[in-house]
Amino acid sequence: SSGEDIIAWLADRFQVDTQEARNFVSMLVALGYIYPLQDHRRLVIKPDASLYRFQTPYFWPTQQWPVEDTDYAIYLAKRNIRKRGILELHEQEHYNRLHKWMNHKWDFVVMQAKEQYRAAKERKKPDRVVFECQERAYWVVHRPPPGTVSAMDYGLDRLTDPNADEVTGLLCCSFKHYTPLTRSLCFLCSRRLVKYCSTYKSHDPFLSNCLPSNPWLTDDATYWSLNMPSVEIPTKMRVERWTFSFAELLSDPRGRDDFRLFLKKEFSGENLAFWEGCEDLKWGEAATMREKAEHIYKTFLARGAPRWINIDGKTMEVTVKGLKHPHRYVLDPAQTHIYMLMKKDSYGRYQKSPVFKDTVKKAICPEEHRYRHRRPSLSPIILRQMEQEQRAKMAANVDITQLCRFTTPVPHLAVYSGLTDFPTANASPPLPFLVHTPACPSPISVALESTSASERRVEAGGGEGDGDPAAARAPVGGHVSGSRVALSLRRLLRRGCTSASVFASLSPKCHSAAGTSVRIQPIIPDQPKNTVNTKFVFLEIKCDINQAVNDT
Amino acid sequence: MGKDECKTMLDALNKVTACYRHLVIALGSTSDSQNLREELKRTRKKAQELAVANRTKLTSLLKDKSISKDDRAEYERLWVLFSSSMELLEVDMKRSLEIGQDFPLKVPTRHLIQTGMTGSTTTVAARAMSVQNMKYEADSNIDTADLRDLQCEISQVSQMMEEMEMKVQVAPWAVEAKQEAGAELKSNMSVGNSSVGVISICEEEPKEEDGGGNRDAGFASICAVLVFFVIVTVAVVLGYLVINMS
Numbered sequence: 001s002s003g004e005d006i007i008a009w010l011a012d013r014f015q016v017d018t019q020e021a022r023n024f025v026s027m028l029v030a031l032g033y034i035y036p037l038q039d040h041r042r043l044v045i046k047p048d049a050s051l052y053r054f055q056t057p058y059f060w061p062t063q064q065w066p067v068e069d070t071d072y073a074i075y076l077a078k079r080n081i082r083k084r085g086i087l088e089l090h091e092q093e094h095y096n097r098l099h100k101w102m103n104h105k106w107d108f109v110v111m112q113a114k115e116q117y118r119a120a121k122e123r124k125k126p127d128r129v130v131f132e133c134q135e136r137a138y139w140v141v142h143r144p145p146p147g148t149v150s151a152m153d154y155g156l157d158r159l160t161d162p163n164a165d166e167v168t169g170l171l172c173c174s175f176k177h178y179t180p181l182t183r184s185l186c187f188l189c190s191r192r193l194v195k196y197c198s199t200y201k202s203h204d205p206f207l208s209n210c211l212p213s214n215p216w217l218t219d220d221a222t223y224w225s226l227n228m229p230s231v232e233i234p235t236k237m238r239v240e241r242w243t244f245s246f247a248e249l250l251s252d253p254r255g256r257d258d259f260r261l262f263l264k265k266e267f268s269g270e271n272l273a274f275w276e277g278c279e280d281l282k283w284g285e286a287a288t289m290r291e292k293a294e295h296i297y298k299t300f301l302a303r304g305a306p307r308w309i310n311i312d313g314k315t316m317e318v319t320v321k322g323l324k325h326p327h328r329y330v331l332d333p334a335q336t337h338i339y340m341l342m343k344k345d346s347y348g349r350y351q352k353s354p355v356f357k358d359t360v361k362k363a364i365c366p367e368e369h370r371y372r373h374r375r376p377s378l379s380p381i382i383l384r385q386m387e388q389e390q391r392a393k394m395a396a397n398v399d400i401t402q403l404c405r406f407t408t409p410v411p412h413l414a415v416y417s418g419l420t421d422f423p424t425a426n427a428s429p430p431l432p433f434l435v436h437t438p439a440c441p442s443p444i445s446v447a448l449e450s451t452s453a454s455e456r457r458v459e460a461g462g463g464e465g466d467g468d469p470a471a472a473r474a475p476v477g478g479h480v481s482g483s484r485v486a487l488s489l490r491r492l493l494r495r496g497c498t499s500a501s502v503f504a505s506l507s508p509k510c511h512s513a514a515g516t517s518v519r520i521q522p523i524i525p526d527q528p529k530n531t532v533n534t535k536f537v538f539l540e541i542k543c544d545i546n547q548a549v550n551d552t
Numbered sequence: 553m554g555k556d557e558c559k560t561m562l563d564a565l566n567k568v569t570a571c572y573r574h575l576v577i578a579l580g581s582t583s584d585s586q587n588l589r590e591e592l593k594r595t596r597k598k599a600q601e602l603a604v605a606n607r608t609k610l611t612s613l614l615k616d617k618s619i620s621k622d623d624r625a626e627y628e629r630l631w632v633l634f635s636s637s638m639e640l641l642e643v644d645m646k647r648s649l650e651i652g653q654d655f656p657l658k659v660p661t662r663h664l665i666q667t668g669m670t671g672s673t674t675t676v677a678a679r680a681m682s683v684q685n686m687k688y689e690a691d692s693n694i695d696t697a698d699l700r701d702l703q704c705e706i707s708q709v710s711q712m713m714e715e716m717e718m719k720v721q722v723a724p725w726a727v728e729a730k731q732e733a734g735a736e737l738k739s740n741m742s743v744g745n746s747s748v749g750v751i752s753i754c755e756e757e758p759k760e761e762d763g764g765g766n767r768d769a770g771f772a773s774i775c776a777v778l779v780f781f782v783i784v785t786v787a788v789v790l791g792y793l794v795i796n797m798s
Contacts, residue, residue: 053667054665054666054667054668056578056579056580056581056665056667056669057580057651057655057665058576058579058580063650065643070639070640103728103729104727104728104729105632105636105724105729106729107632107730108632108637111563111566112566112570112636112637115567115569116570116573116574118570118679119567119570119571119574119676120574120676122676122678123675123676127669130667130668131574131577131669134577134667135577
């Protein structure tokens, strides 16, 4: 029947006006319930005498049967036969694509296509034509030619309905399709997710207010300055995070420092040092890997090593064997062992320790910002200039060069301490420890704690820097540990760079024009006076392997 | 040999599946009728018989560990063919159930869609059943009675397919098809009643047929050119004579 007739009939049947009827019929055509006989590619209703026909129920979209690519391939093959190899361009493309990815089924496709073609041939000619038109119309709806709009477009299928209930509800609806194992895993995962979300919710600056204020909103950078990696007094939120998991504690530089202090008191600092050494090996440069591995071995693993760590025999065996051909991950088993040891043992004690309790007590909780004045923050150019000036000043106060290696010095070794050392060190903090670089925290910092002579060579290149607070802790004539290592180190110190110039000759490969400050801060548990009661004087050398940090 | 037997059975199953699909497409339209329902029923039963036979044969062949690698690859290919046929059959059975339920026949006024088809599908069914003429002997409430049977059969088929997947470990994507793109065009010349012959031709000698086709085409074109020249010569000669005459 013709288009006009259909519209008229529909308008009459449903008692609607012509326009409404036309819209409805055009939808019917677009969805494939009625198809045009001429101009079959465009599924529109034309208000003229062009003819339309009803589609057989098999090809209706009502039942929402999935439209299979296999069927489409069979149809294309059939069409290929009928048209003797001349397909339309988009059909040809589809054909090639399907042949490629459905290749394993292609025999079936060809066989079915031929059989279906023959079966259709059994019918009388007019019926055959109708049949072909029907199928063609179906595929125009479901695989529309390029440039046409398909009424079947409804976007991506979503596995879950976003308007449904919350998490557990969403998971339940697909549960019945899963095996019991998958179901229990899903449940565990979801529970874990929920737990994670509820734990971290108050710490997420998107979800809850961060104190004092979100710097992006108020232009007030207090939040950042309070949460710097090397800040002395951490915020309460930060300290709370350390209690969430051991990984949190270790990943926060400030937390790690706190932990290190605690371990020092317990005299098990070598564990953390070893762990840090392993991290450095894993993430460091490939060129120095071998030396690092050797160094770590000599310091921590070898028999009679100065900071021998306690790992079980099997792991030790494996590690020693692996060290014959060292690579990045050769120390992984040992590292994991030590990590778990720290986690199970030291971490718990740390949380109950006076060190931690002290930190918690001292932790600050900043007030919320009043949103009153929004001053523009310092321009980064100015900040950079300030930084450069600081660095230049510090470069002028080169104190000591220290070699981290027992063997030849590594040229790129940078001994660097952060800019913020100045204020904190001067204030003779109750927790004297070396702070990290503020600019961008180096992911790699090797803290080498070695016992050494209590005396420290303070040699200034260009003259005494008496702005240098470290000089205030000048030679601590404390006890000298009698270990051989200490002696050798002392000898090394004497032998080693005695002037900044030597160090400067080492440095050009790694330092930028800004230069670096070279300083060693002795970590002395007690106040920086001459009496040292404890057995060890720790020298802490921070090496920034990552050169980018040095760049301004 | 086992392989040829398998192939024959598979071809038969393939044929019946194709015919069944054709019949299901006709459901609900004007070519629907009592007869169609009966045809569907019988085709379906035949398809199931073939399916079971195929399955037993193929599983026994595949379970045999002593076959060669090539043989195994071939059987896996046949297995993929078989499972694809079964999938198609299952889908069509489910769809026929739904449409059958939507378009009952035993109602005072049948609401069948005017699709423009007027003829019957007897011939298709005859092809499926491999008989010359179909005999209809079902009773008049076939549409409702049959639907119940259909439901049972669908569940049977689904179960069989699940079992198949469990028992036989064949990775379908690892199978390589023997046909290339456009292979369906090649054996068009020899469309015959014996499907076996056709399949073997197109599997083993597609190139030969292609060459033959080309030769034929060349010959025809040469003939045409010759005839053309003959006609032109005759015309020229006649024209010359006419001019000479006048």
